[in-house]
Amino acid sequence: MDETLLRRLQSLEPLMWINPELGPVAAAQVPVRPDQVVQAEANWRALAPLLQHCFADLEPSGGVIASELAEAAELAAALGLGAGRYFVKGDHALPVAGSVKARGGVYEVFLHGLSLARELGLVAPDAAPEALASEAVRARFGSYTVAVGSTGNLGLSVGIAARALGFRAVVHMSADAKPWKVERLRRHGVEVVQHQADYGTAVASARQQAEADPAIYFVDDERSELLFFGYSAAAAELRDQLAEKDIPVDAVHPLFLYLPCGIGGAPGGVAYGLKQVFGDHAHCFFVEPAQSPCALVQLASGLEQVVNVYDAGLTNKTEADGMAVAEVSQFVAQVMQPLLSGVYTVADDDLFRWLALAQDHAGLQLEPSAAACLGGPQMLLSTAEGQGYLAQHGLEGCMGQGTHVMWATGGSLVPEAEYQGFLQKGRALLA
Ligand SMILES: Cc1ncc(COP(=O)(O)O)c(C=O)c1O
Known part of the structure; x- marks a missing residue:
């Protein structure tokens, strides 16, 4: 890995890394196939009656495990975000397990x-x-x-x-x-x-x-x-939700996704599905804790040898327990190498601040890992790396028509006392 990047990671200052290997979806050489996403969607449909029988909370949806796509204009304003539309994909409230x-x-x-x-x-x-x-x-x-x-x-x-x-x-x-x-x-x-x-x-x-x-x-x-393809079916769900809201995704209406990453399976599967559905107009970013950027260190080092966050001099200690992973899945790293736009890192204190903003400005109960998604638009819009990415893809002129989807991956099952502790910490940090 580049020495400057390594030193920046070790400083623990949040940063955005742009993936130099990103290419057109059509040219991506990866060890999985688009028809596997289509098969997963069909499998989910076939499982629905059984799921409905097994889980009372799937009764209303007929056995479909799906989450809301909620526009979050007030939250976006509280996060200091400008032009564009901002949504939270509410996997924090997914039925059955309360997370992605x-x-x-x-x-x-x-x-x-x-x-x-x-x-x-x-x-x-x-x-x-x-x-x-x-x-x-x-x-x-x-x-x-x-x-x-x-x-x-x-x-x-x-x-x-x-x-x-x-x-x-x-x-x-x-x-x-x-x-x-x-x-x-x-x-x-x-x-x-x-x-x-x-x-x-x-x-x-x-x-x-x-x-x-x-x-x-x-x-x-x-x-x-x-697991990977189970997650990938979420892309078709998002496509239908955007279509219902008449939100186009094309060359002048880019779609930006911010996906919390641990081992990489959940964000990788969702991102792979999204790239099949929206092609090059979907710009997928992973987010990782500053102490556990396992996908970043692996992708930035090339895939020839396995690199973990300890090799980079980091501790893997974070309050974002879902993302406390030292070494990314090598399978996911291979799939994402030509498809991922980049990775940004977050400081734990910001997770608590965003967790509190999500409650106070959108009524969302997130856990720290999930709150990480809320930092994405700011990193894309305000860092030199993010702006470089937009310029490289000719997107600066169409950000007013862009859609940002922050993927909130968990939180609704956090017990009340635990959650109140997170919230108080976040509000105190904001004060
Ligand atoms: C809330 C939450 N977000 C994100 C992730 C990351 O998923 P993955 O480990 O598949 O990358 C996890 C993993 O457990 C999680 O619990």
Whole structure:
């Protein structure tokens, strides 16, 4: 990595990095295919009746796991943002798991349940997914385990989904995991293994245990294509929501997306889907904590060798527990290298400030990781790097017609006392 960039990262000052490898979508050579996004959308539709049966909070939507797209003009003004339209994509309030992780974890666990039931002959090979909603299937699933490594939210999503189908569920958590997430999992009947180590170590240990036992299915956050494509279907949802609001996306109406990044699966899957739907008019930026910019250090170093945030002299210590990841998924790094516009970093104190602004100016309950999305437009519009990006893509003249979507990835399930603590901290920092 460039020495100047390394020194800037080590100074912990928030910065924006523009990806020099970004190219046209049509020319991108990546290890996944656009038809996999289309297949994921079809799979979600097929799963909807079963999901509706399994989760009371999916009753109103007919089994569809989707979030609102809310215009946030007052919040944008409070953030000091100028021309353009600003929206929050409300995955913080997604049903089932209260975070973007519902899109990946529920998808993978339910597809696994379906293929296991077929393999065991519990349902006919061509049976519809609803066939899983039987006591006989649940009873058999009780001798199979679904395991996952997680900083918290993926564990919630996978654990809740696995228990809903009758599986035994084991979540391996890193030392950063918040106690309330551990408690909530245990209330859902999920077994929690707490590691005194970072996220990568928790995942490696869970993977090793699963490899030794054929009755354990391991949801591999670092490598799973199923998770990735579960997230990718969010792009079609956003396309329909923008169309409903008559918001065009084209060469003179650019769309900017700000996506919080941990291991990279959620923002990578969503961004890959968005690039298929909107092509080069979607400009996707990841956001990472200043102490955990794992995608940034990997992409800025090239993909020849694995680089983590410790190699860059950083600690991986942050209040944004969902993003406390030292090493990005190599699979996601490969996919994003030609598709990602850039990455910006955030200071923890700003996360709390934005969390408070989101509550006070838009009534949104976000967790610190999710609040990171709110810093994106300012970084794009006010840093030299952001302005350079706009100039390079000929976009300076059309920013008044631009749309910014800040992807709020989690928060509605944070317990009241914990959330009030975040809010007070944010308001005190703002005062
Ligand atoms: C609230 C929140 N935002 C963002 C992320 C990042 O997702 P990923 O680790 O797939 O990059 C997470 C991950 O757990 C999260 O919990």
